[in-house]
Amino acid sequence: MGNEVTNFNDILKNSFLNESMFGNLSAIDILLGLLTAFMTGAFIYFIYKITYKGVLYSPSFNLTLLIMTMITALVIMTISTNVVLSLGMVGALSIVRFRTAIKDPLDVVFMFWAIAAGISSGAGLYLLTFIGAIVIGIVIFVLSRKKHTDIVYLLVIHYTEEANDEVKRELQKLNYTLKSKVVRKKHIELTAEIGLKIDNTSFMDKLGELNGVQDVSLVQYNGDYAV
Structure with missing residues (x-):
């Protein structure tokens, strides 16, 4: 009778050791995810370039947005196949510190946009990625063209x-x-x-x-x- 009793720790251990917790991505899924991330990152690159209103345009920062989208997609695809690895990667990323000063607040918006696009691309939500990119791009473009009275x-x-x-x-x-x-x-x-x-x-x-x-x-x- 005592051997039939299963506690919460046993359930949790069996869940992590279950083969269903480890997935595999096909080469087509990987290529589709990276291609979607690249296309969306290129669109973000274009929108940033034509709407930039700061003092000095930085091509390297704009290129970083494109690469950041693809890298984020790669990270999401990696952790989506392995729950244990995802926990370790979260701990590793938590120690990363970025000390580069962001002078223009709108640059932060583009960085979050690139990360969000990478997450949705890596998760396989391709339609959400494209529709979200188009809508956000239109909003930024329209607002950047608005003339201020003063x-x-x-x-x-x-x-x-x-x-x-x-x-x-x-x-x-x-x-x-x-x-x-x-x-x-x-x-x-x-x-x-x-x-x-x-x-x-x-x-x-x-x-x-x-x-x-x-x-x-x-x-x-x-x-x-x-x-």
Whole structure:
């Protein structure tokens, strides 16, 4: 009677030793998964290239997105054939640390997109991979082409103390936010954030004509760095 009693540990052990826990992938399944990952990664590569709005386009990062999609698919196909191996791989991947700084938040979106596409490709969900890629690609493309009513710029002015009042008077005519002001031996550097609906920069000529103003610079600003 005692030998017939099966506890939870025995069930778990028998489950892991069962042959059904180990699967095999055919060469066709592997090629289809990698081909789907490659096609989706190439589509992500194309969308990233035509919608990039940052300071400096990085071909190496874009290529990384394509390769990441294929590698993720390969990892998913590997762990899907062996439950024991999947647990070990999860532990191995948990110690990986990526220290590369991501300057553009949209780059993180593309990285998650590449990983998600690789997961669905490796799991054999080819229709989901293609439909998801098309829908996400259209959304990113449409939003990237949307025109903003206000374009934000940084206005940098170098002037002496004698022009301080006149500079303030001219700045009051603009919708500006003071970002920084540095004073060095009666020489002042003022940085202000302004929003312009059209490319009307006539105010720069007025500022440049003031006595004591040395130079006036205007650069586009996206929230993190100037363009």
